[in-house]
Amino acid sequence: MIYVSRREVFSASHRLHNTELSDEENQRIFGKCNNPNGHGHNYILEVVVAGEIDPKTGYVVDLKLLKTVIIENVVKKVDHKHLNYDVDFLKGINPTTENVAIGIWNQLVDKIPGGKLYSIKLHETENNFIEYRGE
Amino acid sequence: MIYVSRREVFSASHRLHNTELSDEENQRIFGKCNNPNGHGHNYILEVVVAGEIDPKTGYVVDLKLLKTVIIENVVKKVDHKHLNYDVDFLKGINPTTENVAIGIWNQLVDKIPGGKLYSIKLHETENNFIEYRGE
Amino acid sequence: MIYVSRREVFSASHRLHNTELSDEENQRIFGKCNNPNGHGHNYILEVVVAGEIDPKTGYVVDLKLLKTVIIENVVKKVDHKHLNYDVDFLKGINPTTENVAIGIWNQLVDKIPGGKLYSIKLHETENNFIEYRGE
Amino acid sequence: MIYVSRREVFSASHRLHNTELSDEENQRIFGKCNNPNGHGHNYILEVVVAGEIDPKTGYVVDLKLLKTVIIENVVKKVDHKHLNYDVDFLKGINPTTENVAIGIWNQLVDKIPGGKLYSIKLHETENNFIEYRGE
Amino acid sequence: MIYVSRREVFSASHRLHNTELSDEENQRIFGKCNNPNGHGHNYILEVVVAGEIDPKTGYVVDLKLLKTVIIENVVKKVDHKHLNYDVDFLKGINPTTENVAIGIWNQLVDKIPGGKLYSIKLHETENNFIEYRGE
Amino acid sequence: MIYVSRREVFSASHRLHNTELSDEENQRIFGKCNNPNGHGHNYILEVVVAGEIDPKTGYVVDLKLLKTVIIENVVKKVDHKHLNYDVDFLKGINPTTENVAIGIWNQLVDKIPGGKLYSIKLHETENNFIEYRGE
Numbered sequence: 001m002i003y004v005s006r007r008e009v010f011s012a013s014h015r016l017h018n019t020e021l022s023d024e025e026n027q028r029i030f031g032k033c034n035n036p037n038g039h040g041h042n043y044i045l046e047v048v049v050a051g052e053i054d055p056k057t058g059y060v061v062d063l064k065l066l067k068t069v070i071i072e073n074v075v076k077k078v079d080h081k082h083l084n085y086d087v088d089f090l091k092g093i094n095p096t097t098e099n100v101a102i103g104i105w106n107q108l109v110d111k112i113p114g115g116k117l118y119s120i121k122l123h124e125t126e127n128n129f130i131e132y133r134g135e
Numbered sequence: 136m137i138y139v140s141r142r143e144v145f146s147a148s149h150r151l152h153n154t155e156l157s158d159e160e161n162q163r164i165f166g167k168c169n170n171p172n173g174h175g176h177n178y179i180l181e182v183v184v185a186g187e188i189d190p191k192t193g194y195v196v197d198l199k200l201l202k203t204v205i206i207e208n209v210v211k212k213v214d215h216k217h218l219n220y221d222v223d224f225l226k227g228i229n230p231t232t233e234n235v236a237i238g239i240w241n242q243l244v245d246k247i248p249g250g251k252l253y254s255i256k257l258h259e260t261e262n263n264f265i266e267y268r269g270e
Numbered sequence: 271m272i273y274v275s276r277r278e279v280f281s282a283s284h285r286l287h288n289t290e291l292s293d294e295e296n297q298r299i300f301g302k303c304n305n306p307n308g309h310g311h312n313y314i315l316e317v318v319v320a321g322e323i324d325p326k327t328g329y330v331v332d333l334k335l336l337k338t339v340i341i342e343n344v345v346k347k348v349d350h351k352h353l354n355y356d357v358d359f360l361k362g363i364n365p366t367t368e369n370v371a372i373g374i375w376n377q378l379v380d381k382i383p384g385g386k387l388y389s390i391k392l393h394e395t396e397n398n399f400i401e402y403r404g405e
Numbered sequence: 406m407i408y409v410s411r412r413e414v415f416s417a418s419h420r421l422h423n424t425e426l427s428d429e430e431n432q433r434i435f436g437k438c439n440n441p442n443g444h445g446h447n448y449i450l451e452v453v454v455a456g457e458i459d460p461k462t463g464y465v466v467d468l469k470l471l472k473t474v475i476i477e478n479v480v481k482k483v484d485h486k487h488l489n490y491d492v493d494f495l496k497g498i499n500p501t502t503e504n505v506a507i508g509i510w511n512q513l514v515d516k517i518p519g520g521k522l523y524s525i526k527l528h529e530t531e532n533n534f535i536e537y538r539g540e
Numbered sequence: 541m542i543y544v545s546r547r548e549v550f551s552a553s554h555r556l557h558n559t560e561l562s563d564e565e566n567q568r569i570f571g572k573c574n575n576p577n578g579h580g581h582n583y584i585l586e587v588v589v590a591g592e593i594d595p596k597t598g599y600v601v602d603l604k605l606l607k608t609v610i611i612e613n614v615v616k617k618v619d620h621k622h623l624n625y626d627v628d629f630l631k632g633i634n635p636t637t638e639n640v641a642i643g644i645w646n647q648l649v650d651k652i653p654g655g656k657l658y659s660i661k662l663h664e665t666e667n668n669f670i671e672y673r674g675e
Numbered sequence: 676m677i678y679v680s681r682r683e684v685f686s687a688s689h690r691l692h693n694t695e696l697s698d699e700e701n702q703r704i705f706g707k708c709n710n711p712n713g714h715g716h717n718y719i720l721e722v723v724v725a726g727e728i729d730p731k732t733g734y735v736v737d738l739k740l741l742k743t744v745i746i747e748n749v750v751k752k753v754d755h756k757h758l759n760y761d762v763d764f765l766k767g768i769n770p771t772t773e774n775v776a777i778g779i780w781n782q783l784v785d786k787i788p789g790g791k792l793y794s795i796k797l798h799e800t801e802n803n804f805i806e807y808r809g810e
Binding site for chain 2 (some may be wrong): 541542543544545546547548593596597598599600602603604
């Protein structure tokens, strides 16, 4: 078993806001992350795939193919977008890093071109990051 | 002469858009950076101050004071904000990295607590960055 | 289950020295790390919390609260300090990175404001780091 | 149980090529990585050792010793070398990152001077990396 | 005047060897960098352009265009190549970082799509880097 | 003219303290940096040499030689040391980053094995750094 990671970067806006709560409660919980005009990040995404080595290629997964899958199914949908308004797979979801990571997991889990999706790591800033393993 | 740098980070949204141009021309020039709902970045700001060493302190500038000046005059105004709508010193300005760097220079140039402002470096992504020296 | 990480940095001195051993044996085991006047590092601390997402907030843990807990219980006690002399929770302990990581775990394990403490990662230099999971 | 990591860097050439396949199939599978004259990388290697703390030293493993073991058994054999031609422990192996990581594991697994080898992490580029835990 | 930087990465092999010197002298001067089968690096290239801001775009240079120029004229020619054998603009040149940086300058100096080329920075490893300003 | 940089890292303790001032004034000026037992950093040093390329070697300066000069004249004297007490070339000097950078310049300026010393860059933390060019 080998774990293979591919890193991609995207830049997006978001606003933390739970539409079922009052404006006051949103402000109390999310503070400056609730700014009505939003704010943004350079997100760093790491997709980790686990599997055995194919003796023909020496690869668990062809990273050229994995890169294409990540670009087509995630990066093109979130890069230079507003996560609250522009992204089909995040519609109606409060885009905390946790929820975005789960959304990305769901986008990728059945499209990995070799091995199995093991983990999604998502860095929102250099100090805050998330890992989700589908558990 | 010594050059002293202080690095701060802020997260903000922006949309590249020149209000004097048509929507079509904005889209042609700025492409995905013109997305109506905006997108965002973790900006890395480096403020470089030049000066001579004060023999009493061994400092060109007290970095605790410089940090406070940067936080009060820049970071509090741009962090977790939308650069097109929320920032007094960028009102009416198309927030390219170049223009944001000049705006930050103007915020800081007469408030440096020791030495003189030498350069503003602003990283928009890990691949794109700007330096402005007030020339 | 989601893993949430918060990174903080602190700068401290230490000297590797086991008071139950002779000076010669300390020098033999710890070499330049046994320098009597000590030396220091910019330590990078990552605190990993594991838990489920609160549907109200979309958070496992509010990182603003987690940051405050880490600052109050760890960073304020170790930043710009000498780990052998100035830190209550390291008294009598030889401050290897391993022992400091365990000390930090013990400081934080019952104070995490959401989810459960999963791991302490501590980087002493860019080449040497430690992870402790309380096992 | 504590996990201790040591990071080392080496610079090497390689060419992805399976000698049992035709040139056409090699080109189809490996693309630009199959360039006959090869290409190269600054590989970042992280060796993770797991164990309990020795109460005498406060160490799981003396990192000075671990560093020497890694330098002697891995870095000296691969740094400034061509992985396809110059490295005894990779002879006859297609040097994908996966296969190089396993080769390094095998070089080190019975030579760790304290604790047990837990994981080999190998970064080929800033975007592509591998972890192998001997499973 | 603003300085705009664009960062790109490429992976290449090289061998330091002056064909006008004997093998012994090459070995004496270049040591392990003279390994006959070569070795390689992940080179980090920074292209710095200086100019004034175009009031229409807010740009000194459109980084989408600059990126394309760098990719077409440099990265496609050197990425996943052997710098001694595969690169037209380095033919007959001993590929030290210095010489590669000058070669890249010459490739780009008359093709910059806005502003003027100011500097080429080339990182061979995390410890060794070069800057050339055409002087 | 080419600028060649070599990066080295060292770990040291220091205490900011001007022996000609009272304890109260030292505490007022230097705050937590005046802690009597000191604190420490992983300093990152960049030594920049400027010169022309030697046509025989393709080098401005042989980085193997430059590295040795830096290790012998700086790193061995400061690494794992206390900058206030253990370092001959900093005796009697308040070890601010500014003063340490000038001390390192003076150590190296007449020992550069090719080209001329152009600049000393010294990073005290990831947020604070200094450049000195001997002016």
